[in-house]
Amino acid sequence: MPGLLLAAGDETGGVHVIHGLGGCGKTALAQAVFNEVTSSGRRIGLWVNASEPSTLRSGMLAVAADRGAEAGELAAAHKGQRALADLVWSCLHSSSEPWLLVLDNADDPTTLGEGGWLRQSPRGTVIVTTRQAGSQVWHGARIHRLGVLPIEDAALVLRDLAPEAGSVEDAETVARRLDCLPLALTLAGSFLSRQLLESWSMSDYQRHLDDNPTELIDQGAAPGDSERNARQLVGRTWEISLAALADEGVPECATLLRLLSCWSSDPVPLSLIRPEAVTAARFDAVHPPLTGPRVEAALRGLLDHSLVSLVSLDVNGEAVRCVKTHGVVLDSVAAAVPEGQRTLIVAAAAKLLRGAVPEGDAQAQDAHRVSHLAPHAANLLRRVEDSDSARSVAGLGTRLAAGLFAGGDFQAALALAQAAAESAGRWLGPDDSVTLRAEHCAAISLFRLGRFEESEALHRRVLDSRERVLGPEHSETLESRQDIHEPLSQLQRIDDCLATLRATAEIRSRVLGEHHRDTLHARALLIEYLAVADSVDEFDRIGPEIVAACEEHLSDVSFTTVTARHNYAYGLYRFGRWGQAEAEARRALRGRELVHGPDHALALSAAVLLSWILRELGQIEESLSLGRRVVLGQEQVLGREHPYLLTNRAGLAEALAAAGEVTEAQDLARQNLPLCERVLGLDDPVTVKTRGLVG
Structure with a gap:
C-alpha cells in the first residue's frame, strides 16, 4: 500500500x-x-x-x-x-x-x-x-x-474482530483454513463476535468448517437483501465472475472451475488439464461441456477474472507451471455443483489425476515426481458421492500413498491411505479389496512411524479379511501374512514373526516358484530374524544361499537383493563377525542409497548398522560421523519421537562419551531423556542408558 x-x-x-x-x-x-x-x-x-x-x-x-x-x-x-x-x-x-x-x-x-x-x-x-x-x-x-494476507496479518484480523474467541495460534489455524482471504476472515470474525445463543471458540469454528464451509462463512454477513449484499458473501464472489464470463461467450469456465474444485488449493500442474487429456476424460456429458480445444479459452477467462493464478512449482528440481485456485472459492464452487453433475465431474477429475500417476509397483524415484499430487487425491476423496467413484478414487489414492511410502514420506502416506480406506469402506464395505489395499498401506505406514501396536492390529484385521474373502494363497493375503512380521518383531514376538515369514515363503515357493521375486523377498526378510533368534546354524546355512539366489535371479540392485544383503550384514554383526560384516554393510549401504536415496529411512538404517560395526572395529571417527548423519536424518524423516531415533540418539551419545566428546554426549542425552521417558517409559533400557549419560 x-x-x-x-x-x-x-x-x-x-x-x-x-x-x-x-x-x-x-x-x-x-x-x-x-x-x-x-x-x-x-x-x-x-x-x-x-x-x-x-x-x-x-x-x-x-x-x-x-x-x-x-x-x-x-x-x-x-x-x-x-x-x-x-x-x-x-x-x-x-x-x-x-x-x-x-x-x-x-x-x-x-x-x-x-x-x-x-x-x-x-x-x-x-x-x-x-x-x-x-x-x-x-x-x-x-x-x-492483490492476493491474500500474510498469515500473521490474517490472524490479526480474526483477533481484532473476536479477541475472546481464541489465542493467536488458534487464529492462525483458522486463517490457514480460510486461505487468508480477507472477506472470509472478516465474515468469520464477525460471526464469532456476534453470537448470542452459542459461544464458539475459534477451535469450534475450525471444526465446523469441514461440514459446510461456505454456508458457515456466509453466516457472518450482516442481515439484509441478498442481492445488495452479494459482494459480501463468499458464496457469491465467484458466481458474479462466471456469469460475466458466460456473457462473454466462455461458459466453459464454469466447468473448468468445477473440475478444479475436485482437487485442492495446492498448485495443479497445467499438464493435468492439457487439451488431449481433457478430451479423453469425456466432459461432453457435463453442462456446460468442456472440450479440449476450449480449455485454453476457459483457463484464460478464469485468469482474466482473477479466479485462478499461474504459479511455478519445484517438482524434483524441475520448475512446473501450475494453476492455483483459492481454497474458499473451491469449497464454494464444489458445494454449488448441480447434483446430477457431481459424479461426472469427480469421475473426470479422477481420470485426469490417474493419468499423472505411474503404473506398476511404486518406486522411490516415482514418489518424488508425484508427491505434489497427494493433496489433490485427498481432496478428491472428499468429493466422492457414489460407489463407482469411490472404487476409482480410493484406488488412485492408495496408489499415490504407496508411492509416498516408497519415497519415505510415511506420514503423508498414512494420511492418504487412511482417507482412501475411509472412503472405500463407507461406499464399498470393509471387506472390499479396494478398502483392504488402502488399509494395508496404512498398516505398513503405521509401522514405519513407530506405531507398532496399531500397525499389528490393522495388519491382523486385513489379513483375517483377506484370508476369508480371497483365500489363504491369494497374493494379497500373502502380502499381509508377510508384512505383519514387522510389527510382530518390534513387539518382541519373534517366534510369531519367524512363523509367518516361513509360511509365506513356503506357500509362495509352491504357488509361484522357488526363485520368484516374491518368494525370494520373504526369504530375504527371514535372514534378519534368524539372527535375532540366535539361530546361527540356519543363518549360516541359508543366509549366503538366499543372497546368492537374489543376485542370480534378480538384478544386483533390486529392492529384494539389497534387503537380503542388509539383513545378512546385520546377522554377521550380531554374531560378532566384524570384518565380514563391514564389507557386507558397505555394499548394503551403497545399495540402499542407490535404490531409495541417501535420506530414506532404510538407507539411514543401513548407515547406522555400518556405524555400529565400525565402532567395534575401532574406526571411531567414521562411526561417529555416520551416527550423527543417522540421528539428523531420522529426526527429519521419522519425527522427533520415533523409537528408532531415540534408540540411535542414545547410542550416539554413548559412543561420543566413550570417545571423550563428553559435552556433545551430555547435550544429546539431555535432549533425548524427556522424549525417552514419555515415549519409551521410565524403565526402558534406552531411557535408563540416557539418564546415566546426562551426568
Missing part, C-alpha cells in the same frame, strides 16, 4: 488498477488509501460504484456536479444531448483542487472503455478496483495485483 498511497497523494495524471479475486480486499485497500489522502487534506475524494452501467453513469454525473458543472449542462448530459463522459472529464480537468477518483468494482472493463469513462488528468489520480486482470482498457495504467 505505501507505493499506492504515495502515488494517490502526490502523483497527477496516473491511473492505477487494483485487481484480484473477489473478497481479497480490493475495495478495502482503495478505501484505506482514499481515507488517508482525503483526511490529510491533500486531495478531495470522489467515489463511484462502477459495478453496473447505471451506477457508473449516476456516480459520474455526481462527480461532474461536485466539480462545478452547471445545472443546464447536467440536464443536457442527462437527456443525452451532451456526452456525459466529456462533461465529467472537462470538470475534472478544470478542478480548482487536486482529487482522487475511485472507480470501485469495475468488473466489466468494456463499460469503462466504450463509454470513454477512464481517462487521465493533470489534476488528479484514478484508482480502479476490478476482478478483470486482462483487458485492453487498462493499457497505460499501473497494474497492482
